Amino acid sequence: MQGLSGFARTKIFRELMRRRSVIAISASLFCCLQPSEAPSQLSLQVSRASSPEEPITAIPAPPAIDPLKVKLGERLFNDTRLSGDNSRSCSSCHDIGTNGASTRRHDVGLDGAELPLNTLTVFNSALSFRFGWEGKYRNVEADVTASLVNPKIMGSSLADIAEKLDRDAGMRAGFFAAYGRRPDAGNVVDAIVSFEQTLFTPGSRFDRWLAGDNAALTDEERNGYRLFKSLGCVSCHQGVNVGGNLYQRHGIFHPLAAPDPAILRVPSLRNVATTAPYFHDGSAPTLDDAVRKMAFAQLNATLTDQQVQALVAYLHSLTGQYRGVPVGGGP
Incomplete structure (x- = not known):
């Protein structure tokens, strides 16, 4: 592929994707990198006005959910009684x-x-079409339940959790206020789900650019986004979550990370600059490292330093805000 033109490489790569369900996905990194063109014009301006139909959409406002359920769910998210031995909460890993x-x-x-x-981030996870690296769970309820009962994660049962919470008069009052009944298997899960469905991170500089603020991105970040599209990254990472809506295979030309699982759910790239280390096995310590490894493993190619720098700059622009504060405390 190294001797082919950028157009020819793009055509070959897209056909390969169609036939082989290409591209491994990282623990918060993008796929489909292709060295089809170097950023020879780093001052090239890319604006929403020139590309009115972008493949990525801005994070919406969180859905309207009963605030009593959300508040209760946040309490539960941080409650160690959800684990079998009372040693950890959901927030211990998230x-x-x-x-x-x-x-x-x-x-x-x-x-x-x-x-x-x-560990995948819980931010914006409710916007994905499946849950977990392997996409085993079809909705947030199934994902939450699986974590609570998994003997290696929380090691509990819904019945035991409800019983422990019911012994707490304050917690019991919270369930009566939100659900009109004592804690039980159903409302314990529903409260946690209600909270997780509010964990959206709007307000990224890239989303502001999508809304028409051309000054929200630097020249280098705009060029990184141009590369992100022209190289084919958006083939797997698009939509509101910049990923999270399909499965892909990894290790096409060279091993990328741990060989299993071979098929992974494409992760979201929202807030990716804050979620190091990367890949499903966490083997890439930095975005720069992960971008280079993806290109080599998936395309048998080496990106230039300029390409990597521009792409990493763009990925930093995807950091949103939670409760008015940038995720991870980043820019």
Whole structure:
């Protein structure tokens, strides 16, 4: 592919994607990189006015949900009684105060052993079409339930959780206020789901650019987005969550990371600059490293330093805000 023109490489790559369900996905990194063109005109202006139908849409406002259920769900999200041995809460691995995940390559299970896959962020997760790296769960309810009962994660049962919470007069009052009844398996899950459905992070500089603020992005970031589209990254990372809406295969030309699982759900790139390390096994410590490895593994190609720099700059523009504060404390 190195001797072909940019147009020819693009055509070949798209056909390969169609036939082989290409592209491995990182623990918050994009796919479909292709070295078809270097950013020879780094001052090129890309604006919404010149591209009125962008493949990515801005994060919407969170849905209107009963605030009593949301407040109760947030309390539960931080309650260690949800785990079988009362040692951990949902926020132990999904830190809402930082990136919605953790900074570890692998979080540790109840038995002290590392979990097999890197922790995905909970921010904007409700916008994805499936949940978990392998996309085993079709909705937020199934994802929450699976985490609560997984013996390696929370190691509990819905009945035990409800019983423990019911013994707390304050918590019981909270359930009566939100649901009109004591805690039970159904409303425990529903309250957590209600909270997670509010964990949207609008207000990124890229979303402001999509809304028409051309000054929201630098020249380099706009060129990174141009590359993101022209190289084919948007083939897998598009829509409101910049990913999260299809499955793909990894290791097309060279191994990318751990070989299993071979098929992964494409992760969202929202707030990707805050969620290092990357890939499903957490083996890429930085965005720069992850971008280069993706290009080599998926396209048998090496990107220039300029390409990598521009793409990484664009990815930084996807950092949104939660409760008025940038996710991860970043720009």
